[in-house]
Amino acid sequence: MKKKTILFLGAAPTQVPPIRYAREQGHHIITCDYLPNNPGHKIADEWFNVSTTDMDVVLQLAKSKRIDGIVAYASDPAAPTAAYVAEKLGLPGNPYESVLTLQRKDLFRRFLKENQFNVPVSKSFSDTEKNIAKDWASGLKLPIFVKPVDSSGSKGVTEVKDFSLYDQAFDHALHYSRAKKVVIEEKIIKKGHQVAGDGFIVDGRLAFRCWANENFDSLCNGLVPIGQTFPTTHALELQEVAHTETQRLLDLLGMKQGALNFDFVFSDQDEFYFLELGPRNGGCKIPEVIKYATGVDLIKYTVDAALGLDCSALKPTPANGYWSSYMVHAIENGCFKEIYLSDRARRCIVEQDIYVTKGDAVKMFSGSNDTLGEMIMQFSSNSEMQEMISAMEKDIKVILE
The missing domain is CATH 3.40.50.20 (Rossmann fold)
Structure with missing residues (x-):
């Protein structure tokens, strides 16, 4: 070549x-x-x-x-x-306006509504509209989410359960927004886990997708993912709805090629809702975990597609076994000393990258930028995986000085 x-x-x-x-x-x-x-x-x-x-x-x-x-x-x-x-x-690439629509939460919510996708009650406001936004938000049913329209890694996102904290949440979101815009929306009452994972478009078709349960740590920040467990436990018929709605979205936007990063939920009425559909690969070692689980190398396909190389060999491939990414994180501010690993955690770890050394200052996990390291883990069963990821502080713990 x-x-x-x-x-x-x-x-x-x-x-x-x-x-x-x-x-x-x-x-x-x-x-x-x-x-x-x-x-x-x-x-x-x-x-x-x-x-x-x-x-x-x-x-x-x-x-x-x-x-x-x-x-x-x-x-x-x-x-x-x-x-x-x-x-x-x-x-080789995708239409700029379509990618911008997917990347900006305000544009994406508007697009979903205009095209009859399920979408939560939502509205965006600029930094000069703080009081107007507050009046509008006061009519919503709590809890609500206040988010920057253009941040990543859950930075700047707040779940407002007490309206007295609204002003703080609005200012926090603005701090992380380059466009100085905030989106406010009602919370969807979801069924089961939020869904994460990656997919890939070939010639306009969703040729591959591998979905996982998204997991969070309520001990620090329940909005920032700490790991994705593959495969998702949602029913196959619900996954087919997600696939069909994704393809409809891609057709409307004229998306042609490349990676997708998913975040979606099913409501308690089994309705499908996009939260995000990132026009890029996922972080959190999602492509690497998918390669372990399916043998499909989305990293290779991403580079090859950018060069216009043939990607037609990419086919739907189910996950084999039980795999997870895990974001090593602290549940409080302090000075890093070491990471405690239980015996069973050591047996499950396939790969790990630790970004901190003894003496480094670390912050409580409140965004992806606070990640101290990343791991890929393999489990013997789905039950073991779900049990460990739901209380991973018992097996993997950041020790502070």
Whole structure:
């Protein structure tokens, strides 16, 4: 295969796997990121201290380097930039406006409503509309969610159960919004677990999807995922509804290729609701867990699709066995000492990456940016997996000094 030049948007630890794959294929690798010490830069041929959200600067860089493909792996903020550059340069990608619709919560909720998808009562407001937003929100049934329209990794999201905390929640969401906009919506009474996982589009068709139960830790922040357990325990007929509705959405948006990251729920009436549909791969080692569970390498397909290579070999493949990602996290602020692992946790761990060392300051887990490490785990049964993930603090514990 002829050597290609690929521009990767982001070089953080979670974004290293596709860069490494491209290196193995002999491609010329360019990375850009506003953090010069990120590890992906170390395995790139060239790197640039450029924000992945500065679309025009990234476009000029892409033009000057005559790139053959662009990848925004596991990054919501960078996904519109990748689509914008690909569209301007005639490279493989998805329509910019469609990607932006998926990435922005306000645009996505509006799109869902206009196209008769199930959607919670929801409305977005700018930073100058705080009092108008409060009046509107006061008429909603608690609890409600207050979210930045454009953040990722659950940063800035608050579940408001007591309306006296509304102002604090609105300001918190604004702090994490680049657009300085907030979306407020009623909570969906869900059936069973929230669903996570990744999928992949080939020639406009949802060719592959692998879904998991999303898990949270109520000891710190019950809104930020601490692990995904594969496969999901939802009934197959409900999963087929999710697949059909996803394909309808992709058709309406004209999405052509590439990875998808899912977050959805079923209501207590078995109604399907999108929470998010990210136009990119999931973080939390989701693609890596999926490869263990199914043998399907979504990292490979992501890079290949960005270069316009044939991805038609991708087929539906069920998960084999019981697998989970796990985000190592602290339940309080402090100074990191060590990680306690029970004997059974040690037996289950297949891979682990720990990002902190003794003496580092750590914060209570309130967003994906507070993750201290990531693990991939394999379990002997679904019951063992569900029992452990629901109370993982018994088996994996961050010890502070």
